[in-house]
Amino acid sequence: MLTKRIIPCLDIKDGRTVKGTxxxxxxxxxxxxxxxxxxxxxxxxxxxxxxxTATTEKRKTLAGLVRKIATxxxxxxxVGGGINNVEDVRLLLDNGADKISVNTSAVxxxxxxxxxxxxxxxxxxxxxxxxxxxxxSWKVVTHGGRTPTLLSATDWAKEAAKRGAGEILLTSMExxxxxxxxxxxxxxxxxxxxxxPVIASGGxxxxxxxxxxxxxxxxxxxxxxxxxxxxxxxxAELKRYLQEQQIPVRI
Numbered sequence: 620m621l622t623k624r625i626i627p628c629l630d631i632k633d634g635r636t637v638k639g640t641x642x643x644x645x646x647x648x649x650x651x652x653x654x655x656x657x658x659x660x661x662x663x664x665x666x667x668x669x670x671x672t673a674t675t676e677k678r679k680t681l682a683g684l685v686r687k688i689a690t691x692x693x694x695x696x697x698v699g700g701g702i703n704n705v706e707d708v709r710l711l712l713d714n715g716a717d718k719i720s721v722n723t724s725a726v727x728x729x730x731x732x733x734x735x736x737x738x739x740x741x742x743x744x745x746x747x748x749x750x751x752x753x754x755x756s757w758k759v760v761t762h763g764g765r766t767p768t769l770l771s772a773t774d775w776a777k778e779a780a781k782r783g784a785g786e787i788l789l790t791s792m793e794x795x796x797x798x799x800x801x802x803x804x805x806x807x808x809x810x811x812x813x814x815x816p817v818i819a820s821g822g823x824x825x826x827x828x829x830x831x832x833x834x835x836x837x838x839x840x841x842x843x844x845x846x847x848x849x850x851x852x853x854x855a856e857l858k859r860y861l862q863e864q865q866i867p868v869r870i
Contacts, residue, residue, distance in 0.1 A: 624664035624840035670700025689715020722747040736783025798824025807836035
């Protein structure tokens with residue numbers, strides 16, 4: 620059985636790591652390079668860097684900061700924010716990213732997924748889906764959670780997989796930053812609907828929450844931010860706990 624992955628997330632604004640609740644009320648969480656180095660030492664399986672205001676500010680991702688982080692870590696590194704075309708991806712890969720994450724730009728132009736997969740391989744392409752419960756069903760939201768769409772989160776995940784996405788990064792806006800647990804319903808629904816790995820994001824607050832999302836929702840990886848940034852749950856302790864629950868992890 621494949622091991623489950625634990626992935627800290629660096630949400631970046633103005634060159635600093637920030638964390639909010641439901642994508643709002645951002646607070647400073649530290650220097651991204653220092654945090655990246657710490658997570659590497661603590662046993663994180665991968666690292667995600669999301670330039671959370673690149674799209675709304677209509678600018679490119681901070682390639683210089685990506686390079687700085689990449690030179691200090693030796694784990695897979697996914698970068699997202701402000702990516703619109705093949706050239707944007709090439710720049711980030713040249714600066715040390717291993718994978719890239721697209722969100723708003725792919726909703727706007729789904730063919731982008733095909734183009735990136737063809738050019739760089741599906742293993743490089745992560746589709747980020749920000750999902751929000753609207754009128755009783757999970758819909759895709761874009762522009763950092765600011766713009767609702769009529770797109771079903773599950774249908775969009777299935778389409779992205781067909782177009783060549785190698786992984787889905789699913790964030791529940793309802794759960795983000797609440798520490799009340801992952802959105803097990805939509806995570807499980809998407810995990811069962813696609814054959815590519817699903818990374819669960821939004822709501823981690825306890826050791827049990829991770830076990831639940833792996834067992835009940837069949838997620839392949841779990842991403843979290845504040846509980847790691849502020850040392851509420853050490854990664855080594857989390858992995859030991861998961862191992863005790865018979866959940867395969869890399870120690």
